Amino acid sequence: EDKVVQSPLSLVVHEGDTVTLNCSYEVTNFRSLLWYKQEKKAPTFLFMLTSSGIEKKSGRLSSILDKKELFSILNITATQTGDSAVYLCAVADGSSNTGKLIFGQGTTLQVKP
Amino acid sequence: EADIYQTPRYLVIGTGKKITLECSQTMGHDKMYWYQQDPGMELHLIHYSYGVNSTEKGDLSSESTVSRIRTEHFPLTLESARPSHTSQYLCASQGEGLGNTIYFGEGSWLTVV
Numbered sequence: 001e002d003k004v005v006q007s008p009l010s011l012v013v014h015e016g017d018t019v020t021l022n023c024s025y026e027v028t029n030f031r032s033l034l035w036y037k038q039e040k041k042a043p044t045f046l047f048m049l050t051s052s053g054i055e056k057k058s059g060r061l062s063s064i065l066d067k068k069e070l071f072s073i074l075n076i077t078a079t080q081t082g083d084s085a086v087y088l089c090a091v092a093d094g095s096s097n098t099g100k101l102i103f104g105q106g107t108t109l110q111v112k113p
Numbered sequence: 114e115a116d117i118y119q120t121p122r123y124l125v126i127g128t129g130k131k132i133t134l135e136c137s138q139t140m141g142h143d144k145m146y147w148y149q150q151d152p153g154m155e156l157h158l159i160h161y162s163y164g165v166n167s168t169e170k171g172d173l174s175s176e177s178t179v180s181r182i183r184t185e186h187f188p189l190t191l192e193s194a195r196p197s198h199t200s201q202y203l204c205a206s207q208g209e210g211l212g213n214t215i216y217f218g219e220g221s222w223l224t225v226v
Contacts, residue, residue: 034214042203042217043156088156100146100171101215103156 002027006089006104014112017079021107023089024071031094033065033072034101038086046074046087079111116140119204119218126194126225134189134221136204144207145187146215149173149200156203162187194225 004025013019025033032050036043047056049065049072056063060079065072076083086108090101117138126132138145143164148156148171158171162181176198177191187206191198204218 042220045214045216048214090156100158100161101156105155 002091002093002102004089004091004102004104006087006107008107009105010108010110012110012112013079015080017111018075018077019079019109021074021076021087021089021109022071023073023104025089025091025102025104026070027091027093027102029094030067031092034090034092035063035072035074036088036090038088038106039084043088076109079109081111081113084109084111117204117206117216117218119202119221121221122219123222124224126223128193128195128225130194130225132191132194132223134202134204134223136187136189136218137185138187138206138216138218139185140206140208140216141184142206142208143184145181146205146207147171147177147179147187147189148203148205148217149175150203150220151200160189194223196225199224 007022032048034048035046037046047063052065052067060077063074086106088106089104093100120135145162147160149159150156157173159173159175160171160179162168165181168179168181177189179189181187202221205215207215
């Protein structure tokens with residue numbers, strides 16, 4: 001059965017800290033891996049990764065994929081209270097044309113002032 | 114910014130009532146999805162559509178039904194709501210030009226009493 005596992009499930013840090021969120025997957029037909037940030041409403045898109053070893057960056061956030069070891073990490077540097085959210089990792093299933101997403105359980109990040 | 118809208122955002126209804134959750138997108142996407150998410154839990158796919166007149170059941174069994182008569186519109190209906198249907202329902206759509214990025218609506222929070 002395809003699955004996506006995130007760790008840790010929750011994390012509490014102070015402003016200015018750097019955090020690393022982990023995502024491992026076992027998906028038969030891997031197409032891509034996506035990171036989303038979910039606050040009180042719907043998930044918002046952060047990154048899509050398809051190739052190993054290529055880091056994607058957006059401000060203080062960065063992410064990289066290792067397709068050999070089947071995992072991805074999401075780094076957030078100089079954290080701010082506005083980074084508090086649930087971070088979701090999802091793998092797009094390439095076995096059909098729909099690109100259905102298989103989600104992990106999420107990592108809840110709390111950044112304290 | 115993706116243009117996908119859900120109504121109502123919040124709804125409390127009595128057991129046995131019929132409810133339709135509306136979802137519309139203005140991006141001309143062929144692929145649309147409904148996910149269900151209980152608080153603090155993972156997102157689960159309950160319905161998806163490849164285009165007009167195409168609907169499929171997702172990975173999580175649901176008593177809801179969907180229709181896709183127009184490209185931009187993908188409503189979800191519960192014929193007889195029960196307390197077990199209390200959850201957040203997220204609509205999403207997916208275009209072709211951006212690979213497998215899926216854009217979410219803001220969600221509909223349904224409480225059945």
